[in-house]
Amino acid sequence: MVRTTGIDKSGLKKGAWSEEEDNKLRAYVLRYGHWNWQQLPKFAGLSRCGKSCRLRWMNYLRPGVKRGSFSEEEEELILKLHKELGNRWSAITARLPGRTDNEVKNYWHTHLRKRTKQDSKPKDKIEQTSERSQPMESDADQNKESSAISIFHSTTDQNRSGLETEIAAVPAADTNCELSPLSCGSKHFDGGDWFGEDSNSSVESLPESFESFWSEPFALDTSYSNLKVINYDWLPPVEEEFTYPFSSFLDEDMDWFHELIQ
DNA sequence: AATCGTGCCAACCGCGGAAAC
DNA sequence: GGTTTCCGCGGTTGGCACGAT
Numbered sequence: 001m002v003r004t005t006g007i008d009k010s011g012l013k014k015g016a017w018s019e020e021e022d023n024k025l026r027a028y029v030l031r032y033g034h035w036n037w038q039q040l041p042k043f044a045g046l047s048r049c050g051k052s053c054r055l056r057w058m059n060y061l062r063p064g065v066k067r068g069s070f071s072e073e074e075e076e077l078i079l080k081l082h083k084e085l086g087n088r089w090s091a092i093t094a095r096l097p098g099r100t101d102n103e104v105k106n107y108w109h110t111h112l113r114k115r116t117k118q119d120s121k122p123k124d125k126i127e128q129t130s131e132r133s134q135p136m137e138s139d140a141d142q143n144k145e146s147s148a149i150s151i152f153h154s155t156t157d158q159n160r161s162g163l164e165t166e167i168a169a170v171p172a173a174d175t176n177c178e179l180s181p182l183s184c185g186s187k188h189f190d191g192g193d194w195f196g197e198d199s200n201s202s203v204e205s206l207p208e209s210f211e212s213f214w215s216e217p218f219a220l221d222t223s224y225s226n227l228k229v230i231n232y233d234w235l236p237p238v239e240e241e242f243t244y245p246f247s248s249f250l251d252e253d254m255d256w257f258h259e260l261i262q
Numbered sequence: 263a264a265t266c267g268t269g270c271c272a273a274c275c276g277c278g279g280a281a282a283c
Numbered sequence: 284g285g286t287t288t289c290c291g292c293g294g295t296t297g298g299c300a301c302g303a304t
Contacts, residue, residue: 014273014274017272017273052273052274059272060272102271102272106270109270110270110271111270
């Protein structure tokens with residue numbers, strides 16, 4: 001089920017994600033958002049390509065992702081929408097709060113496609129096979145349900161419950177914003193004010209200045225307010241190799257700019 | 263107990279579109 | 284207006300789990 005981890009030509013890891021990597025990515029995106037998926041892994045201390053990080057976040061780590069088996073209502077909706085929209089999984093997923101396109105796509109191919117074929121069979125044949133088409137009641141599925149529910153398995157129960165409460169407040173239709181603090185309205189932000197801040201800020205020094213960190217450059221992003229913002233107490237300890245995106249940016253690539261503002 | 267076949271799903275890959283330059 | 288960069292989408296694959304033989 002899980003691909004074995006390997007290293008590609010460019011030295012980037014491939015395959016299954018470890019819990020440590022999950023924690024790093026989750027903590028990073030919850031703190032800084034995904035301002036640039038290509039660059040993000042570098043700043044988050046991950047040896048992954050941006051695409052892989054994005055996929056992992058979208059399909060697994062993103063707050064509000066619903067895991068576990070599909071309800072009958074969801075199944076019916078998928079069938080109905082697939083009839084209307086075809087293989088436009090993202091469009092279908094937009095109508096299924098908490099589900100990911102990958103999950104819906106997989107579910108279609110493994111469960112529902114058979115059903116559509118059965119539906120096109122003569123009625124007596126459908127009845128003959130209908131007993132087997134109630135997969136969700138099996139022990140295996142019930143186990144999956146219970147084991148897969150926890151998307152924050154690495155957190156403490158106390159903190160997890162706090163975050164889950166917050167997640168419950170997320171509007172279901174808010175799929176475009178990907179529930180990330182910085183994703184909406186931040187894509188083309190003007191980072192000007194950022195450079196006025198302490199350009200050598202490290203993550204370790206963030207908590208004190210965190211309020212202004214959020215409120216200034218991304219003030220336009222109101223879409224996230226419904227989440228009551230993240231409970232930062234919950235966040236895993238910040239890894240040392242985390243870097244503050246734009247301070248590192250300044251340090252490594254913007255020497256000229258550094259000189260300019262001094 | 264060993265082997266084989268199938269189901270399932272996380273992750274990868276390639277492409278197209280949008281935005282930035 | 285052309286080129287580059289980035290993102291998102293949909294198709295496909297890899298490999299584990301599990302049942303059948």
